[in-house]
Amino acid sequence: MIVFAAFLLTVPWTIPALINDFWVSVIAEILIWSLFAASTNLLFGYVGLLSFGQALFFGFGMYGVGIGIDQLGLSFWPAFGLGVAAAMAMALVSGIFAVRLTWHYFAIITVVFSLIFYFLAVSMKWLTGGDDGINFTLPPTFSFGATQWSFADPNFQYFFILAAVALCFYLMHLVIGSPLGKAFMAVRENDVRASLIGLNVYLLRLTAFVMAGFLAGVAGALFAFFGRYASATYMFYHVSGEGLVWTIVGGAGTLFGPIVGTTLFIIIREVVSTHWEHHSLIVGTMAILVVIFAPKGLVGLWRDILDRAMAPRAERAVSTEVRTEP
């Protein structure tokens, strides 16, 4: 775990110096989608809510940025703020209804919300650009006098996305380790039992839902700047499904699981899709194999291997201590 954290704290910052712009761009995309998968993970892995609606908040993050820049003439930061705020507001409104339900009922209502707003986005052409979406020109992120930094510079774009995603993962780490995070886990393990010790299960689920909306909204806003456009396609529920697969394969209920799952599948897509158009077959097969043979995901599998490797050592240490006792 410490090695992996050290890896994450150092290696990503050196990547632009080591690989070409295409792969830097792919890694930036992986970071954004990892954050999106983390929003699914917060709900599914820590609170036990299977959401197929995270794409809705991703889409609101995208459209907040797109509409903010294209129609309202906002600069980078207000547009970014608008995207994230729109995603959180949508999460709050839909969450008020959705988190009253659990299990398949919850999954279904999140799909329904996603579909409603997808079709609304497609039909409201005057606002969202319909099927074509919104294309916009990038405003500078920072400008000091004549000096400007914007996403037009691939290295700046990469480092900005890296910093934003790292900050979000750090915040998630803080939440998970806090009493609020433990309360989330208590709700995941047994909601009735949680209410019997005085936890307001509804409020906790709603809080998690809005937090997950925040993560998906940040991911959507970053993706809008990354692609210079906003499109209803990303609000469709199959996008949520992809996030869920990445989370489950990487390891639901682990902080880094979504990063591992997303990285694996996007790299497979990038490498295989140039040679073979049916690359999703590999993705599907891998997902099935992981679910059957490593239900805790790849991070969970890695932890189990480490635990098994460490356990005999610990036992040996104990038995040595016993033998050397006078």
Add this chain to the structure above:
Amino acid sequence: MLSLQNVHVHIGKLHILQGVNLDIKPGESTALLGRNGVGKTTTLRAIMGLVSKSRGSIEFDGVDLARLAPHKVPGTGIGYVPQGRGIFPNLSVLENLCIGLPGKRDTAQEDYVFSCFPRLKERIKQSGNTLSGGEQQMLAIARCLMMRPKLIILDEPTEGIMPLLVSQIRREIYRINQSGVSILLVEQNIETALKLCPRVFLMEKGTVVYSGTSQELKSQTAIVHRYLGLSR
């Protein structure tokens, strides 16, 4: 303290509780007995707001519990240890104890809890799922104590637990009661119930058919045989 008056509960078409009357006074230790399926657990679930009553009243210290959401009931001073151990298996012992408590860590109460269950202190960092059944039950009771309750409701706390730990749990329930906390105990082990609780309620077909002292009940073999299926 706790008063149930003519409580009726319907689940679907079934009329589970058919006018339960029950009262517990401050500091009292009371047992609720009866065969399987007579409505004991439903009575407890009605008190905790997990099932809605269709008629009657449930009051605790003058508060109408039926008006409260289930998560607000513990705040009135009622701790509930459900059947089958009420712990969170993937959280550590300490996390199980502290979860949901408002404000800073209550170290004084933690010390008291660990004095009742020293085994838990030895396993403070272990996950709940690595504890034995008896230790999990201790943790469930300890979790309740952390809330400084006025009344603890225990649903079959010794079910499926090795005899050595049963006697320890029994001892601690007695000690908790001696500290002034009222107890409402649902227990299949009649011997445990009669030893711990001076007052007994007997349930049959969704209603209380007998209330009296455990001493009286012991002498009424006909009642014991009829409602508990035991010949004493």
